[in-house]
Amino acid sequence: MSTRARAAGATPPPGIETGRAEPDRAALSAGARQERRLGWLLCAPAVVVMIAVTAYPVGYAVYLSLQRYDLRFPGRAEFVGLSNYGAVLSSPFWWDAFWVTLFITVISVAIELALGMGLALVMHRTIFWRGAVRTSVLVPYGIVTVVAAFSWQYAWTPDLGYLAELLPQGEAPLTEHWPALWLIILAEVWKTTPFMALLLLAGLALVPEETLKAAMVDGATAWQRFTRIMLPLMKPAILVALLFRTLDAFRIFDNIYILTAGAQGTGSVSILGYDNLFTALNLGIGSAISVLIFICVGIIAFTFIKLFGTAAPGAEVKR
Amino acid sequence: MAAVGRTHAVRWGVLNALVVLYALFPVGWIAALSFKDPSTLTDGNYIPRDWTWENYRGIFQTAEFTRALINSIGIALISTVIAVALGTMAAYAVARLRFPGKRLLIGMSLLIAMFPPISLVSPLFNIERIIGIFDTWIGLIIPYMTFSLPLAIYTLSAFFREIPWDLERAAKVDGATPVQAFRMVIVPLAAPGVFTTAILVFIFCWNDFLFAISLTSTESARTVPAAIAFFTGSSQFQQPTGSIAAAAVVITVPIIVFVLLFQRRIVAGLTSGAVKG
Numbered sequence: 208m209s210t211r212a213r214a215a216g217a218t219p220p221p222g223i224e225t226g227r228a229e230p231d232r233a234a235l236s237a238g239a240r241q242e243r244r245l246g247w248l249l250c251a252p253a254v255v256v257m258i259a260v261t262a263y264p265v266g267y268a269v270y271l272s273l274q275r276y277d278l279r280f281p282g283r284a285e286f287v288g289l290s291n292y293g294a295v296l297s298s299p300f301w302w303d304a305f306w307v308t309l310f311i312t313v314i315s316v317a318i319e320l321a322l323g324m325g326l327a328l329v330m331h332r333t334i335f336w337r338g339a340v341r342t343s344v345l346v347p348y349g350i351v352t353v354v355a356a357f358s359w360q361y362a363w364t365p366d367l368g369y370l371a372e373l374l375p376q377g378e379a380p381l382t383e384h385w386p387a388l389w390l391i392i393l394a395e396v397w398k399t400t401p402f403m404a405l406l407l408l409a410g411l412a413l414v415p416e417e418t419l420k421a422a423m424v425d426g427a428t429a430w431q432r433f434t435r436i437m438l439p440l441m442k443p444a445i446l447v448a449l450l451f452r453t454l455d456a457f458r459i460f461d462n463i464y465i466l467t468a469g470a471q472g473t474g475s476v477s478i479l480g481y482d483n484l485f486t487a488l489n490l491g492i493g494s495a496i497s498v499l500i501f502i503c504v505g506i507i508a509f510t511f512i513k514l515f516g517t518a519a520p521g522a523e524v525k526r
Numbered sequence: 527m528a529a530v531g532r533t534h535a536v537r538w539g540v541l542n543a544l545v546v547l548y549a550l551f552p553v554g555w556i557a558a559l560s561f562k563d564p565s566t567l568t569d570g571n572y573i574p575r576d577w578t579w580e581n582y583r584g585i586f587q588t589a590e591f592t593r594a595l596i597n598s599i600g601i602a603l604i605s606t607v608i609a610v611a612l613g614t615m616a617a618y619a620v621a622r623l624r625f626p627g628k629r630l631l632i633g634m635s636l637l638i639a640m641f642p643p644i645s646l647v648s649p650l651f652n653i654e655r656i657i658g659i660f661d662t663w664i665g666l667i668i669p670y671m672t673f674s675l676p677l678a679i680y681t682l683s684a685f686f687r688e689i690p691w692d693l694e695r696a697a698k699v700d701g702a703t704p705v706q707a708f709r710m711v712i713v714p715l716a717a718p719g720v721f722t723t724a725i726l727v728f729i730f731c732w733n734d735f736l737f738a739i740s741l742t743s744t745e746s747a748r749t750v751p752a753a754i755a756f757f758t759g760s761s762q763f764q765q766p767t768g769s770i771a772a773a774a775v776v777i778t779v780p781i782i783v784f785v786l787l788f789q790r791r792i793v794a795g796l797t798s799g800a801v802k803g
Contacts, residue, residue: 239624246625253616253675254631257638260672264649271648329541336542342789343549348796349781350553351733353751354774358556361767369555372570397552402796409797451639458642461735465755477644477736484648485740494648501645508640 271494278488291495323403356465410444560771581772594753605670613678621686635676684798685719
């Protein structure tokens with residue numbers, strides 16, 4: 208729209224790019240064309256890097272996934288069509304990992320949303336110590352995931368950790384399926400809730416104070432103010448936070464690798480892919496898993512963006 | 527009225543204390559472990575009974591750790607510089623220029639921000655082995671700078687949108703040359719945003735584990751998070767707990783320093799990029 212408005216004021220140079228479909232392209236002023244070229248030029252390096260390092264390898268992963276390719280016998284690589292996918296999708300290992308990942312994702316994101324909202328409200332409203340609260344909340348966000356995971360692992364290890372001390376003698380929660388899963392969720396929630404809270408905090412800042420005051424004067428309870436005024440106004444921020452965290456949780460790797468290494472049926476799809484590559488050295492199967500995870504993430508992202516439309520990030524580009 | 531004010535303050539005090547405790551308790555625990563001497567390491571006490579620097583002395587004497595620390599610092603710094611440089615150029619274009627394809631760029635960065643890294647591990651592993659950059663700094667810098675580019679572009683373009691660019695024109699009207707106007711007006715205005723973005727990108731690269739264990743095989747490029755996952759005790763009967771805890775604390779120190787010094791900026795960077803993106 209802005210291009211059109213500009214072009215209207217300028218004298219269109221005759222005969223330039225008239226073959227193009229868009230009418231106002233031909234009518235661009237020299238200045239606008241220069242601006243356009245500069246824009247492309249400035250974006251080019253970033254675009255080239257992003258395409259070269261993601262699009263090309265993903266294509267290559269698809270190619271590898273169609274091969275029988277065992278790294279122990281690289282000479283025997285051959286094209287096998289979709290049989291790697293068949294092998295993965297008919298394997299209970301994939302489905303176990305898939306459901307575990309989904310379980311961890313849904314539960315941890317749900318807890319993070321509730322807890323993150325609480326944290327955001329505290330950070331937003333608190334009258335004193337505001338700096339100290341925000342600073343300490345950034346620690347879980349910034350800390351290396353592996354470090355946090357080791358801290359949790361040692362805390363729950365019998366005869367070592369302060370949390371294991373609280374449990375009955377002989378309990379080793381990280382060696383049992385359900386307790387281990389919940390501890391993985393705990394570690395994940397602890398580390399990523401602050402990020403969720405910061406995104407929600409940005410949303411909270413958009414809620415006008417006068418509206419809340421007016422509602423209070425009209426006799427709305429705190430809960431009513433929260434659900435009727437704050438939540439609707441925060442919807443875009445909440446959706447962005449949910450989208451980012453869901454996709455992030457689905458690719459969970461570090462916490463599981465350190466806490467259980469995927470033992471006791473706690474491995475996520477990422478752990479499964481890693482194991483197939485580096486323990487089983489099966490590049491074909493590993494790549495098929497990589498591609499399947501990519502497709503899952505695509506489906507999640509697509510669902511979010513379809514469901515929430517314009518509220519999704521990137522849907523609206525401000526100038 | 528005063529009583530109401532006081533209960534109010536007490537309630538906030540308790541809430542704030544809870545938040546601080548929540549955030550710092552696990553960090554305090556790993557720090558406490560790192561100061562325990564081997565004999566009391568397994569006593570399960572939160573606070574060490576005997577304090578010692580032994581674990582730190584131990585890890586700094588092994589090349590396994592010092593080398594990894596150098597790798598971590600070097601790789602994260604180089605990736606940050608490249609990502610922020612490329613991101614600054616793109617974000618400037620996004621924030622200031624009109625050109626077709628802007629939405630495409632935003633969409634593409636968003637796509638990469640959502641990308642599952644494991645999907646890149648198998649192809650990158652093979653490509654890097656073939657072209658000979660497996661287990662090198664470059665081999666890690668490439669995925670790091672790529673995956674942090676979306677973060678850089680988002681955060682920077684949010685910052686750049688807030689800059690009063692008209693000041694540049696005003697400076698030129700006042701007789702400044704274009705270079706002067708850029709250097710003395712725009713650079714000081716843009717620097718805080720660029721700096722904040724650099725911190726966020728650095729934290730991102732510093733944090734990575736998956737690429738670090740997948741694309742390295744020896745000490746020559748292994749970063750600290752990967753190295754501590756492979757730590758072994760100094761003898762086969764010894765658990766490496768103390769060493770891991772000490773190494774973990776060492777790589778947490780820069781994060782704590784950033785957070786303490788630049789809390790306000792980090793919060794601004796994280797929130798602006800995500801919501802306005």
